Amino acid sequence: MFPSNSVQNRARRHIGPTLALLALVSWIAGPNAGGSGAASLKESGSPSEEVLFTSSQTTLPGKLHPYFLEPSRGGIREVIADKYKKRYQQWKHEFLSTEAGRRQWQVYAHHPHLVLTITVSPNNSHGGKTGGYQWDGSGNMIGATVTLGDRIDQGYPDAVYYPVTNALALLESFGLVSANALAATKIAHELGHVNRTATTGIALYQLQNQLIPVYDSILLVNGYDTLDPRLIELARQMGGIPAEISVEREYWAEANALLYLRERISDKRFQRSLSKKIKENIDLCDTCCGERFLQIAQSQSLLP
Numbered sequence: 001m002f003p004s005n006s007v008q009n010r011a012r013r014h015i016g017p018t019l020a021l022l023a024l025v026s027w028i029a030g031p032n033a034g035g036s037g038a039a040s041l042k043e044s045g046s047p048s049e050e051v052l053f054t055s056s057q058t059t060l061p062g063k064l065h066p067y068f069l070e071p072s073r074g075g076i077r078e079v080i081a082d083k084y085k086k087r088y089q090q091w092k093h094e095f096l097s098t099e100a101g102r103r104q105w106q107v108y109a110h111h112p113h114l115v116l117t118i119t120v121s122p123n124n125s126h127g128g129k130t131g132g133y134q135w136d137g138s139g140n141m142i143g144a145t146v147t148l149g150d151r152i153d154q155g156y157p158d159a160v161y162y163p164v165t166n167a168l169a170l171l172e173s174f175g176l177v178s179a180n181a182l183a184a185t186k187i188a189h190e191l192g193h194v195n196r197t198a199t200t201g202i203a204l205y206q207l208q209n210q211l212i213p214v215y216d217s218i219l220l221v222n223g224y225d226t227l228d229p230r231l232i233e234l235a236r237q238m239g240g241i242p243a244e245i246s247v248e249r250e251y252w253a254e255a256n257a258l259l260y261l262r263e264r265i266s267d268k269r270f271q272r273s274l275s276k277k278i279k280e281n282i283d284l285c286d287t288c289c290g291e292r293f294l295q296i297a298q299s300q301s302l303l304p
């Protein structure tokens with residue numbers, strides 16, 4: 001999600017951001033970096049069967065028909081208005097030009113019980129939203145909806161909450177990033193939300209969503225006193241203050257965006273530029289620390 005939240009911004013508190021830049025550079029480079037990948041985000045692979053990872057065998061080659069799921073089966077359901085199909089296919093093709101993108105797409109396309117709906121909307125044109133989560137009686141996520149803005153190939157979000165996606169602006173200024181790559185980064189971000197929520201306990205997720213508005217409403221009327229015993233108790237129940245929870249969620253999503261980018265950027269000069277910018281962005285955050293982002297980024301359990 002690419003929201004703005006003034007309450008959370010005001011509630012930020014300093015924890016002491018630090019970041020091991022070398023570790024981040026190393027991570028961005030990844031174990032397979034430096035190979036034959038694209039030197040920059042300017043180049044996208046030629047059209048291929050990658051696009052056909054769409055949903056299921058019933059999807060026609062090159063088409064983007066909605067995927068009508070069998071009951072009790074999971075998969076990806078693309079509900080794209082005709083006027084957005086061409087650009088959506090370009091964005092998707094760019095995302096699927098990476099192994100990270102293909103791997104994630106396949107997980108959801110062949111998921112046994114999770115139905116992932118992807119749609120494009122003119123609302124929040126440069127951003128995206130992930131929600132509509134559903135769980136079954138056993139606590140397994142069975143539904144999620146990713147809503148992409150109709151112009152996610154434009155616009156850069158806030159540096160603090162979106163240190164990776166925001167950092168792409170630097171590369172664009174050098175003509176090194178394409179609009180489709182920006183869109184694919186945002187797709188990866190939104191799928192990162194799905195990945196994380198699917199692996200988060202439903203009880204904690206729902207408790208956080210229930211209590212965050214309560215916390216914010218108290219904060220608005222108590223003079224932004226975060227030492228209010230009521231807020232301390234709510235934070236204890238939620239596992240953090242709302243700003244920390246929001247950053248945590250966005251960092252998981254941004255870490256997934258980085259999985260895509262580390263494949264798309266193989267030139268070490270650009271890697272260094274990007275990692276330097278990401279470091280600068282993370283250092284702007286006074287709610288959380290860069291080490292937390294590194295922990296998330298290095299996690300091996302980004303997929304459900």
Ligand SMILES: [Zn+2]
Nearest residue numbers: 001002250253
């Ligand atoms: Zn997000």
